[in-house]
Amino acid sequence: MAPDKYYKSQHVVSQGPLGSFWSKLAHGFAPPIMEGDFCPVNFSGSHGVSIKISKLNKSFGATHVLKDIDLIIEPGETFSIIGPSGTGKSLLLKHIVKLEKADSGQILINDHDVNEPQDKNLPRNFRYSMVFQSSALFNSLTVGENVGLWLRENRIYGEVRIRRIIREKLRLVGLAGKEEMRTEELSGGMKKRVAIARSLAMEPDLILYDEPTAELDPVTSDELARVIMSLKEKVKLTTIIVSHDLNFALYLSDRVAMMHGGEIIAIGTPSEIKKSQNPIVRNFIYTTTKGIKGEGD
Amino acid sequence: MIRFITFIGSKLLNVAQGLGEMLALFCETVYYFKEAPRNLPSIFRQMNLIGVGTLPIAMLVALFVGMVLSVQTGTQLALYGTQEAIGAIVGMSMVKELGPVMTSLLVAGRVGSAMAAEVGAMQVYEEIDALKTLEISPVRYLAMPRLIACLFTVPALVSFAIVVGIIGGGVVAEVNPKINVPFTVYYDNMIRALTYKEIFKGLLKAMVFGGIIAHVGCYVGFKTTGGARGIGESTTRSVVLSFLLIMVANYFLTRFMI
Known part of the structure; x- marks a missing residue:
């Protein structure tokens, strides 16, 4: 990224000398980085990012957990990964946010390999954030x-x-x-x-949800779905949801991938997934109560 | 036989790996000392927890340690008519050994275990992972403030403990009819025996022990796995490891500072 893409500070905040001292005492003595003319962080809003995962493999001892995962997610897309527990969905998510390192394969976010060191002299052109199963x-x-x-x-x-x-x-x-x-x-x-x-x-460009409806009752799950839907309309970011809650995933997503045994066995729009003839997929989705957004309205 | 050698080898490898990881964590924590100004609130919070929280119990322990030391040693010295040396003996013992070691063991039991449990719970409940995704180094955010706080607070606690222990010893020396050494004599002998160098050595020990407590608590916390049971095991492990390392460090520090 060229230096001309450094972002000029828009929000310099001035504080009185006394207020400033107590604020520093409470929050540390380092100055905000936005006080300078240029900021190494792009705060011009969220922009969806593209993700390309190719031939991703991960093993723990003799257990091969992720097997040759290939996946492309488009900028601004809401993408869900569904599947039964223990199939490597959350682990895949942790690879994207660098909490785990793959044995082989590559993850590109906006064509930048997430495992390659970042040039510290240049601002990064994307940020990601994760919502954990336990909220953390x-x-x-x-x-x-x-x-x-x-x-x-x-x-x-x-x-x-x-x-x-x-x-x-x-x-x-x-x-x-x-x-x-x-x-x-x-x-x-x-x-x-x-x-x-x-x-x-x-202001992330990519937000990842790990089992967002885990431990939530159906009413609260619905509320959460509404929050994510409204964010989808207001903030243009790429969203990845890992869930075994089929209704939730089908309702929110533009596309859905199903994982089984460490592999992606089906990928498509919610309608395509529902119509899949794959016996494992059919077995997993044989009950839906909410249906797909827009279908049967 | 091969199974035995494999068992020993794997244990040795585990120890070597643990030591390597501890050293790496220590270096990373020290590296983040430069970020201390932005973590002042966290450092002060830790100092409050470690220092203010431990002060009453540390004082109480030191008081009775000084009193026991005085009554045990004083009565023996009285048999030979040399009980006036009790001030020097209690003073030197409190400053060089009992003050730093007893207080540090107390802090390790009270604060080190709490650190391991807190950091361990954060590890188990994905809070450490959340910090990483928020681009916040867990070492800077959690380990560095705790280490700095311990480095300063444990010597401060030890200073108080030494003073209280010496006072306790002096009171016993005066009121115990078998010893019967006036406080002024006790005090004069103690002042004559103690030098600034000895006090500095005692506080240096306390600083090293403080570092060990914080470092072990954080290291064990970061390595926690396995839910509530894992947190409990980490708490125990941190106390045992801290005690062990404090004793080993005490020997070597004494050996090199003697």
């Missing part, structure tokens, strides 16, 4: 502090702007005014939404 919120922090963690830790903005972003992201997931709540006071669905807000605070 930090119990020692409030809801607002969880949401603003990335911004504060990476000194992206000054404190006033960060608070504004926290409010904005919480409103986006339907949790306006909950900044001061402790995470242990939240229900499972609220925790998931806080985790989504925390991810959105990064």
Whole structure:
């Protein structure tokens, strides 16, 4: 990426000398990186990224967990990976966000190999974020502090702007005014939404959901589906959902892949997957209660 | 026979791997010391947990250690009429050995185990993975503040413990009829025996022990697997490993500083 794509600071925040001192004492003495003329982070909004996975293999000892995974996901697409538990869906997700390293194969995000070192002199042209199965919120922090963690830790903005972003992201997931709540006071669905807000605070170009409906009742799952749907309309990012909740995946996705035994055995639109003649796919989807969005309206 | 050799070999390899990983984590943690200014709140929070939280129990333990030391040694010295040396003996023992070692063992049991449990729970419940996806180094965010806090707080705790232990010893020396050494005599003898160099050596030991406690707690926490049971095992492992390393380090530090 050429230097002319460095991004000029749009949101410099000035604080009074006293306020500034206490703010620094509370949040550390390093200045926000957006105070300079140029910022190494592109904050011009989320842009969907393309993902290309080719011949990805992963083994743990003698167990071959991921077998020659080939997958292409288009920019802005909502893509779901379904399949029974223990087929390597979450592991595939962890490879995309570099939490695991493949034995062989390649993952390209916007044609950049995720395992290749990044040139530190150039801004990265994408960001990704993951919503974990357990939400993975930090119990020692409030809801607002969880949401603003990335911004504060990476000194992206000054404190006033960060608070504004926290409010904005919480409103986006339907949790306006909950900044001061402790995470242990939240229900499972609220925790998931806080985790989504925390991810959105990064303005990611790619967001990954690992079993978003796990441990949630059907009503809360529906609420979560609505949140993800509204995000899909408001924020143009690429979304990957790993789930064994078929209804949820078919309802939200542009395309769906089914994994079985570490391999992708079927891929297509929700309609195509529903009509698949593959006996394993048919066996997995023989019951649907919600149907596919737009079908039979 | 081959099975036995394989068993021994695999154990040795595990130990070597563990030591290597601990060294790598230590180097990475020290590397992140440069980021301390942005983690000040976290460092202060840890200092509060380690220092303020442990202070009352450390004082109580030190008080009774000083008293026991005084009553045990004083009564024996009294048999030979040399009980006036009790001040020097309690002072030197508290400054050089008992203060740093007893306080560090206490901190390892109270704080090191809590660190291992907290970091271990974060590991098990994917919070460490979440930090990585948020582009936050878990070593910088979790290990570095804890190590810095321990490096400063444990010597501070040890200083208090030494003072309280010496006072406890002095009170016993004065009130115990078998010893019957006035506090002023006790104090004068102690001051004559103690040098700044000895105090510095004691505090240096405390600093090293503090480093061991934080480092072991974080290392064991990062290596936690297997849910609630794994967290429990990590807690125990951190205490055992900290105790062991403190004792080993104590020998070598004493050997080289003598």
